Amino acid sequence: MSKQTEVAMARAERFSSRWGLLAAALGMAIGTGNIWRFPRIAAKNGGGAFLIPWMVALVLWSIPLLMAESAMGRATRRGTVGSFGTIMGRRFAWMGGFVALCTIAIMCYYSVVTGWCLRYLAAAVIGTVGRVDPELFWQSFVGSQTQPVFFHLLAMVIAATILFGGVAGGIERVSKVLIPALFVILAIGALRSLTLPGATAGLEFLFRPNWNSLAHYRVWLEGLTQSAWSTGAGWGLFLTYAVYSRSREDVPLNSLVVGFGDNSASLLVGMGLFPAVFALAPALGLVPGQVLTEPGPASTGMAFLWIPRLFAACPGGGLLTALFFLALSVAAITSLISMLELATCNLVDAGMRRNHAVTLSATFGFLAGIPSALRLSFLENQDWVWGLGLLLCGLFFAIAVHHFGVKRFREELLNVPGAATKVGRWWELTVRFIIPAEFVLLVGWWFYQAIVVFEPHSWWNPLRPFSLGTCVIQWGAGVTVLLLANRFLARCSKGARSSS
Amino acid sequence: MSTAAIIMMIIIVGGVWGTFAFLLVRVARQEKQAIDDSQQQVCKQ
Numbered sequence: 018m019s020k021q022t023e024v025a026m027a028r029a030e031r032f033s034s035r036w037g038l039l040a041a042a043l044g045m046a047i048g049t050g051n052i053w054r055f056p057r058i059a060a061k062n063g064g065g066a067f068l069i070p071w072m073v074a075l076v077l078w079s080i081p082l083l084m085a086e087s088a089m090g091r092a093t094r095r096g097t098v099g100s101f102g103t104i105m106g107r108r109f110a111w112m113g114g115f116v117a118l119c120t121i122a123i124m125c126y127y128s129v130v131t132g133w134c135l136r137y138l139a140a141a142v143i144g145t146v147g148r149v150d151p152e153l154f155w156q157s158f159v160g161s162q163t164q165p166v167f168f169h170l171l172a173m174v175i176a177a178t179i180l181f182g183g184v185a186g187g188i189e190r191v192s193k194v195l196i197p198a199l200f201v202i203l204a205i206g207a208l209r210s211l212t213l214p215g216a217t218a219g220l221e222f223l224f225r226p227n228w229n230s231l232a233h234y235r236v237w238l239e240g241l242t243q244s245a246w247s248t249g250a251g252w253g254l255f256l257t258y259a260v261y262s263r264s265r266e267d268v269p270l271n272s273l274v275v276g277f278g279d280n281s282a283s284l285l286v287g288m289g290l291f292p293a294v295f296a297l298a299p300a301l302g303l304v305p306g307q308v309l310t311e312p313g314p315a316s317t318g319m320a321f322l323w324i325p326r327l328f329a330a331c332p333g334g335g336l337l338t339a340l341f342f343l344a345l346s347v348a349a350i351t352s353l354i355s356m357l358e359l360a361t362c363n364l365v366d367a368g369m370r371r372n373h374a375v376t377l378s379a380t381f382g383f384l385a386g387i388p389s390a391l392r393l394s395f396l397e398n399q400d401w402v403w404g405l406g407l408l409l410c411g412l413f414f415a416i417a418v419h420h421f422g423v424k425r426f427r428e429e430l431l432n433v434p435g436a437a438t439k440v441g442r443w444w445e446l447t448v449r450f451i452i453p454a455e456f457v458l459l460v461g462w463w464f465y466q467a468i469v470v471f472e473p474h475s476w477w478n479p480l481r482p483f484s485l486g487t488c489v490i491q492w493g494a495g496v497t498v499l500l501l502a503n504r505f506l507a508r509c510s511k512g513a514r515s516s517s
Numbered sequence: 518m519s520t521a522a523i524i525m526m527i528i529i530v531g532g533v534w535g536t537f538a539f540l541l542v543r544v545a546r547q548e549k550q551a552i553d554d555s556q557q558q559v560c561k562q
Contacts, residue, residue: 034548035547035548036544039544065525065529068525068529072532072533220518220522220526221519221522224522224523224525224526224529225519225525226522226525267544267547270540270543270547271544273536273540274537274540274541274544277533277536277537277540280537281533281534281537284529438543
């Protein structure tokens with residue numbers, strides 16, 4: 018088959034059904050952030066009171082951005098670079114490049130984290146996790162150097178193998194099995210936890226509304242950050258999947274399904290973990306609040322240190338541990354494939370064959386992720402820099418909509434003929450005013466944290482992992498390169514897909 | 518569990534899961550409608 022034919026076929030790829038697109042999109046959104054980060058952040062910010070800002074953020078940040086992303090992907094049929102180039106004009110292709118840069122940079126260390134989940138899943142299945150002291154197990158795993166690299170490679174190979182199957186034959190087929198399975202696993206885990214003696218104390222902690230907490234700006238900012246990072250809004254991932262959607266897709270409804278599906282999964286995790294921790298921790302002389310909130314190295318505390326210890330102490334704990342790491346692995350893999358697809362999609366736009374694009378993206382992701390696999394401090398630095406960069410990506414999407422015309426975007430790209438769900442003017446107001454305001458508040462707050470809390474004496478030093486300096490230097494380097502290469506990016510991304 | 522926590526749980530969990538279920542049902546209806554429409558079109562042809 019000629020290269021042109023293969024490239025044309027890759028560009029004509031589509032999800033075979035709406036359910037396939039939704040399963041893949043839910044897989045993209047539901048990741049380690051739901052299972053690993055949500056319980057910790059919810060516990061740290063007052064449980065029940067935290068849930069209110071988190072829900073508000075879903076409506077005022079995540080869902081509007083998911084709608085914008087999805088509409089851009091479906092209308093342009095191009096990856097992030099081509100989408101920004103088409104919607105805003107070729108001079109702005111670099112903005113799509115920055116979105117791709119952030120997500121690809123995250124993919125490199127996310128694959129390492131996925132590898133940890135796979136290692137713990139294997140150990141849980143053979144029963145090693147419950148027998149060995151979790152602290153020792155973690156130290157011997159991370160300290161071995163070869164193991165994290167091997168499992169990082171394994172994660173990348175699994176994701177690439179799925180992508181080799183194509184959009185319908187790979188991503189869709191796998192997501193249609195894994196996502197319902199993930200919800201079933203989470204439900205089984207929650208049912209088991211809720212039947213433990215003393216489990217209701219966990220539910221009380223998760224849902225008790227401490228209204229005083231709502232007066233703290235930190236709770237609102239944490240709710241907003243959690244929603245932004247958990248749903249994947251502004252990462253360009255939903256845009257990438259929308260490239261392969263049908264032309265008469267109901268974008269608003271799909272975006273709502275992804276947003277509420279993501280929050281549903283988080284709540285299911287919370288209703289499984291909080292009761293388990295509160296039921297099991299006191300018997301081991303542990304304080305439940307500490308178990309839930311202690312971040313540990315690279316925020317691994319709860320998932321990799323406490324959970325194995327707690328579950329080992331309860332009847333059927335081996336099964337519960339295996340279920341927990343199975344859910345974590347499934348969530349991580351389905352998110353990783355969406356990140357790898359984002360890189361692949363942009364390369365296919367540039368005229369590369371799909372299989373070559375997958376191989377190149379996965380090889381790059383593996384090689385660039387090795388430093389994170391070898392040094393936790395490097396991973397933490399990358400998480401800090403590119404995690405914050407995603408907020409900037411969210412702003413870029415809002416700017417793209419502004420540039421196109423907010424009203425025009427809503428009328429021409431969102432409320433298309435055939436879409437039964439019409440978006441009202443609230444969306445225009447949110448994109449025009451609220452998202453930029455949220456961005457200023459969030460980035461301002463995180464920078465304030467960097468200067469005052471994380472690195473008070475060396476916030477300017479780019480060599481410090483959580484400094485403002487390291488963010489500015491790495492973002493600046495990325496933006497400079499992308500601006501210099503803008504003409505090249507715009508030329509490379511002009512390969513359009515058919516819109517049928 | 519306190520009454521406040523129970524009420525909060527019903528509102529949040531019921532609200533989020535209920536909305537998610539409602540949205541999925543809506544998608545299913547739209548898909549069924551789309552299949553019916555395409556079948557009708559085939560019959561006409």
